[in-house]
Amino acid sequence: QQPVQSPQAVILREGEDAVINCSSSKALYSVHWYRQKHGEAPVFLMILLKGGEQKGHEKISASFNEKKQQSSLYLTASQLSYSGTYFCGTEPDFGNEKLTFGTGTRLTIIP
Amino acid sequence: NAGVMQNPRHLVRRRGQEARLRCSPMKGHSHVYWYRQLPEEGLKFMVYLQKENIIDESGMPKERFSAEFPKEGPSILRIQQVVRGDSAAYFCASSPPQAYGYTFGSGTRLTVV
Numbered sequence: 625q626q627p628v629q630s631p632q633a634v635i636l637r638e639g640e641d642a643v644i645n646c647s648s649s650k651a652l653y654s655v656h657w658y659r660q661k662h663g664e665a666p667v668f669l670m671i672l673l674k675g676g677e678q679k680g681h682e683k684i685s686a687s688f689n690e691k692k693q694q695s696s697l698y699l700t701a702s703q704l705s706y707s708g709t710y711f712c713g714t715e716p717d718f719g720n721e722k723l724t725f726g727t728g729t730r731l732t733i734i735p
Numbered sequence: 736n737a738g739v740m741q742n743p744r745h746l747v748r749r750r751g752q753e754a755r756l757r758c759s760p761m762k763g764h765s766h767v768y769w770y771r772q773l774p775e776e777g778l779k780f781m782v783y784l785q786k787e788n789i790i791d792e793s794g795m796p797k798e799r800f801s802a803e804f805p806k807e808g809p810s811i812l813r814i815q816q817v818v819r820g821d822s823a824a825y826f827c828a829s830s831p832p833q834a835y836g837y838t839f840g841s842g843t844r845l846t847v848v
Contacts, residue, residue, distance in 0.1 A: 656837070666778065668839075721766060728776075
């Protein structure tokens with residue numbers, strides 16, 4: 625079953641913060657985050673494994689709450705280059721390595 | 736280290752023809768995945784392959800679609816007797832065996848006229 629992302633779309637001014645959520649109805653082994661710009665391939669951002677860890681680098685970080693089967697992506701002090709559609713990809717608890725991607729969140733950063 | 740190579744980038748086929756999409760995974764990646772994406776929509780899983788094995792084809796339509804990943808050469812997604820509804824972007828991704836992120840190819844945009 626496809627994970628649900630929220631919000632569906634968000635518009636921010638440069639420098640503002642954003643949070644994108646991803647919820648699954650199934651127990652999860654891992655959650656992946658990808659960003660896709662228009663007409664391009666999705667690009668891997670990070671992976672979070674079962675265990676509730678938080679990962680990140682610079683101004684993009686994420687958390688994974690395995691009890692709630694939820695993950696959140698945090699973008700701090702957004703830059704114009706952050707614009708794009710963000711997808712979470714979930715892997716079921718038994719870790720069969722096939723990802724099911726979420727509905728997507730379109731992020732637009734304006735100057 | 737070349738990334739995931741997909742070709743062709745754009746493919747135009749008339750209804751009823753066959754479309755053949757190729758994907759060469761990154762060096763060292765043994766897992767290949769195919770996804771379909773319609774405009775302004777998400778990525779829909781089609782098939783997951785390892786060398787000479789189809790691991791999961793639960794997202795593949797039962798008819799007209801097939802995929803392979805031979806011992807030598809690229810993975811191939813084949814669509815026979817294409818229809819207008821097959822028009823989409825088809826992305827291939829690869830990963831190593833452990834829990835790593837996918838590396839996606841640039842995709843093949845299939846247009847059926």
